[in-house]
Amino acid sequence: GLSMSLKKNILASYATQIYVTLVGILILPLYLKYMGAEAYGLVGFFTMLQAWFNLLDMGLTPTVARETARFRGGATDALSYLRLLRGLQLIFCAIALLGGGVMFAFSGAIAERWLNVQTLPLAQVELALQLMAVGVALRWMSGFYRGYFLGAEQLVWLSGFNTILATMRFAGIIPILVFVNNSIEIFFAYQIIVAAIEITILFKKYKQSNKQISINLKISWIPANLFAEIKRIIKFTTIMTFASIAWILITQTDKLILSKIIPLTEYAYFHMATLAASSILLISNPISNSLLPRMVLSFSKNIDDFLKIYSNATQWICISAIPTCAILFMHSEKIIFLWTNNYYLSQKISPTLSLYSLGNGILAISSIPYFIQYSAGKLRLHLLGTFIFLIVLIPSLMWATEKYGIAGAGWVWVAINTIYLFFWIPFIHHVFLSNFH
Numbered sequence: 001g002l003s004m005s006l007k008k009n010i011l012a013s014y015a016t017q018i019y020v021t022l023v024g025i026l027i028l029p030l031y032l033k034y035m036g037a038e039a040y041g042l043v044g045f046f047t048m049l050q051a052w053f054n055l056l057d058m059g060l061t062p063t064v065a066r067e068t069a070r071f072r073g074g075a076t077d078a079l080s081y082l083r084l085l086r087g088l089q090l091i092f093c094a095i096a097l098l099g100g101g102v103m104f105a106f107s108g109a110i111a112e113r114w115l116n117v118q119t120l121p122l123a124q125v126e127l128a129l130q131l132m133a134v135g136v137a138l139r140w141m142s143g144f145y146r147g148y149f150l151g152a153e154q155l156v157w158l159s160g161f162n163t164i165l166a167t168m169r170f171a172g173i174i175p176i177l178v179f180v181n182n183s184i185e186i187f188f189a190y191q192i193i194v195a196a197i198e199i200t201i202l203f204k205k206y207k208q209s210n211k212q213i214s215i216n217l218k219i220s221w222i223p224a225n226l227f228a229e230i231k232r233i234i235k236f237t238t239i240m241t242f243a244s245i246a247w248i249l250i251t252q253t254d255k256l257i258l259s260k261i262i263p264l265t266e267y268a269y270f271h272m273a274t275l276a277a278s279s280i281l282l283i284s285n286p287i288s289n290s291l292l293p294r295m296v297l298s299f300s301k302n303i304d305d306f307l308k309i310y311s312n313a314t315q316w317i318c319i320s321a322i323p324t325c326a327i328l329f330m331h332s333e334k335i336i337f338l339w340t341n342n343y344y345l346s347q348k349i350s351p352t353l354s355l356y357s358l359g360n361g362i363l364a365i366s367s368i369p370y371f372i373q374y375s376a377g378k379l380r381l382h383l384l385g386t387f388i389f390l391i392v393l394i395p396s397l398m399w400a401t402e403k404y405g406i407a408g409a410g411w412v413w414v415a416i417n418t419i420y421l422f423f424w425i426p427f428i429h430h431v432f433l434s435n436f437h
Contacts, residue, residue, distance in 0.1 A: 010290040012159035020166040021282045027170045029340040034177040039184045041264035044271030048255045053136050061147035063237045068151025069293045078213045087226035092144045100137030116263040131188035138195035145202035239379045246386035270406045273349045277356035283320040299375035325361025355410025362417040369428040
């Protein structure tokens with residue numbers, strides 16, 4: 001069976017993911033009540049931007065995790081490992097400045113030309129977008145440290161930390177909205193403060209954690225030294241970049257397209273539905289985070305071990321995703337009513353929630369074969385699959401939303417995920433594990 005530490009890690013990640021998701025979801029009606037739907041639409045836009053900003057992650061976070069795991073397994077020496085980390089840290093900083101800067105500069109254009117704002121003053125939306133730019137950049141920087149703690153298997157600590165931060169991020173703002181000021185700027189200014197606290201603590205803990213190994217080493221800041229190490233892993237990082245780009249394109253393209261097509265208030269409702277439905281995908285995340293480092297090791301050493309972990313992972317994901325998906329699909333209207341105590345909302349959102357839950361349940365299952373490709377270090381087919389997925393998704397989505405509104409988006413989501421599961425997955429198994437479908 002699984003070792004104690006691995007079990008602890010999986011449990012800790014699970015508990016945190018569930019908590020973080022639930023806090024974010026349960027507090028939503030309060031945001032709507034105190035900020036209004038249109039302002040909440042901006043919060044939805046912020047959530048989506050964070051996901052797109054992760055595109056810039058370039059597979060860097062998984063690379064940090066993988067290299068840390070390999071260093072701990074004795075695959076690299078301390079000096080080249082620490083140089084690699086320092087080089088990656090510089091890349092993270094550069095991207096944060098660049099990405100945040102670009103968004104800050106274009107905030108006016110996004111407010112006027114992209115978002116469908118109806119009642120909020122444009123100047124206020126623009127300021128909110130500028131604050132968003134700073135918040136997103138700060139949160140993104142902390143991805144580096146998260147990758148490090150994942151690879152170091154310090155998941156129990158990381159989980160506790162994430163729990164406290166999520167509570168601050170989602171719940172801490174409520175008293176301010178209720179008693180002080182419920183404006184959207186206050187909301188985003190507060191998010192910046194939390195992000196700054198987060199990165200400070202992660203940085204200190206990281207420094208302390210690497211103290212032992214860096215004692216007599218000259219890591220140096222000479223770019224040639226740092227980038228020599230990065231060259232070594234560039235192939236894996238590039239593969240991972242494409243893989244994370246693939247995942248974000250699959251799960252976020254609809255949200256980006258719809259933020260342009262539909263009014264901000266409608267977008268707030270769409271965001272609520274997809275947020276509730278995303279709880280299904282979060283079920284499979286902790287499993288993959290905890291098992292991927294093990295899968296990579298066993299794939300090259302012992303294929304039977306690998307197949308055992310792979311089958312177990314598949315079973316766990318199905319056992320947890322299918323019932324959740326069924327409940328959300330069958331009872332979406334009641335669930336939204338219980339959640340928001342608002343009959344109008346439950347009528348408006350439930351078709352979208354039903355369909356997105358079904359689509360996400362299918363997606364959770366069809367994302368499992370990615371583990372094989374990741375462990376083999378061969379992601380070309382994974383990218384091809386994503387590319388085909390998107391070529392079909394984008395035009396269908398635009399057509400269906402124009403014609404049937406946000407429920408149309410839901411129908412397209414279900415249809416495309418179903419096709420992917422029944423045609424693409426058997427093909428992937430056939431290529432990598434010839435008689436194991």
